[in-house]
Amino acid sequence: MSKKTGSASGSKNQTGKASSDGMGLSELLKGNKEQKTLKDLFQDGLKDMLSAEKQLVEALPKVAEAAHNEDLQNAVEHHLKQTEKHVQRLEKIMTYLKVESGSKECEAMKGLIKEADEIIKNFPEGPVRDSALIIGAQKVEHYEIASYGSLCELADVLGMSKIHDTLGRTLDEEEQTDQDLSDLAQDINDEALESEGESHEDYNSSGSGSKGKKGYGSSL
Ligand code: FE
């Protein structure tokens, strides 16, 4: 086990190499011994989501621009307006609870947005990129749903009923967005497949045959 040597930034792991977040596993497990409460956890979650929503406000215009399908563009623009509202709700809650937003950055959202950037870079404009953008957007929604779901639970257990209701409204909207994206995906995936013309293979048909008739599903 390595000994903790100084502050987290610039610290080294067992091999002497600084890990990507500047903290080795043993240090991570030792962690901060300061007693934390559910309220701390709740406030930490609020900060995380404020960062996540703000990152999204920055990123979504680029996603809308990268989308080819008009319905998808409209859905992303609608999501942007909703996301701005989510930022405002969180700021209101945090002001009420006197929670400083600080410098916390949501690493998960940073990663999800990075993936979306890679999609935009690797897939040229068109239906296949649109399908990929929807997948990326749904990953974001699922992160938000998990986060707001747990924040609602914590607000409930901490007896913050009004805050619970406000976060619950956001959670409902995230779930609706996810559903809308699933509906949109059906059309856009069909469009993507059609754009590939005869070159695709039908994995649903049984038996083998020429292109469009292969039955890979039957052997699974
Ligand atoms: Fe949101």
Ligand code: FE
């Ligand atoms: Fe959302």
